[in-house]
Amino acid sequence: MKKIIYEQYGSVDVLHSVYMNKPIPNTNQILVKVKAVSINPIDWKIVMGEVKLMSGRKFPKSIGCDFSGTIESIGQNIQNFTVGDDVFGVINPFKEGALAEYVIVNEKQLAKKPDYLSFAQAAALPTVGLTALQALNTSGKSIKGKEILINGASGGVGMLAIQIAKSQGAIVTAVSSVKGHHLLKKWGSDFIIDYNKEDVAKINKQFDVIIELSAKLSFRQAKKIMKPESNYISVTPSLWNFVHSFSNNIISKKKYKILLMQSDTNSLNELANNILKGADIYISKTYPMSDFKEAYNSIIKHGALGKVVFSIPF
Missing domain, CATH: 3.90.180.10 (Medium-chain alcohol dehydrogenases, catalytic domain)
Structure with a gap:
């Protein structure tokens, strides 16, 4: 072979x-x-x-x-x-x-x-779907009515995070370059930001959940647009990120979480047969x-x- x-x-x-x-x-x-x-x-x-x-x-x-x-x-x-x-x-x-x-x-x-x-x-x-699902479930609470920011939203994880979040009643702000905006609309985003025209870290809005997929919006920057009790979720594993998140989460209610996607047969079945049936892939x-x-x-x-x-x- x-x-x-x-x-x-x-x-x-x-x-x-x-x-x-x-x-x-x-x-x-x-x-x-x-x-x-x-x-x-x-x-x-x-x-x-x-x-x-x-x-x-x-x-x-x-x-x-x-x-x-x-x-x-x-x-x-x-x-x-x-x-x-x-x-x-x-x-x-x-x-x-x-x-x-x-x-x-x-x-x-x-x-x-x-x-x-x-x-x-x-x-x-598998990877993008489970990452999206687990990122949205990080807090263990319902996201219905919650303000969610997805930075770097036109790729695979963003594609499914938008659709899962909307199916669960969240309010989604999606960030990408203009070339992906037609897809962000198709997937159901409530608000869309072009990062080439607007600095997402300076917008006049705060979020319950920020899912960082581009590695361009640091936790330090994101804290300014996070609600007093909120989650910043990074899918980029590094030693520094783990150390920073650990030290921050001891003292702050603005939580910095590193997602390491977990997979098994049950989660794959849930993803394919329940969560994403009818979704745009x-x-x-x-x-x-x-x-x-x-x-x-x-x-x-x-x-x-x-x-x-x-x-x-x-």
Whole structure:
């Protein structure tokens, strides 16, 4: 089979394709023939060595975490899936990689693909959908009627955070460049800000929840537009962010939270069958797997609206 790997940290140029034997599942594993893999920012953050504390220094490594496909074989202890099931899931990007013709997974990393989702849509969902859902559920309280700011809202997490928040009755202010405004409107945003024309940190408004997806609105800046009891949620894990959030949360009711998305079969099922049924899952571009360097270089340089997906095989 073909798989994309890298043997040192660096730019996208360290990625390369290799041939290797198709893996064989053990008694507790599942072999999936991959049909689609989506791109997430964590992919290149790991490749570029930005999160070495979590990814470590053992090579070779592979890339990609969200995938969909069809089960080709299973171990004898597998009970909830059978050969031929269409599935989708997410694997630990710090330890594994999905950008390959086949992946080995365990049952907890999978859910059955609903018929209403294409393979591309299913591959686009896990990381961004669960991140959005868990960010909105961080406080453990209802968000109905709450003012929510989503900064960097035209990407995958923003796409689903807007739609989930609106379905739960929140008032959403979405921030992006003007090129994404038509999508922010389509997804249901109540208010839209063009960050090229307006400094979001200086607007005359305060929020119950700020979801920071662009890494451009720091907690220090965001505090000025947070209500006295509110949550700032970052999806960017770093040692400094963890230290800062810990020290702040001891003394302040303006909470600084770092989200580390958690996934299992139940949460994937909830996401696909309840939370996002009927939602708009916008895929702005699909690349063949062979164009992996072009795809990553393009999205790093220019960004992307919604999600970008690889189709498998080459």
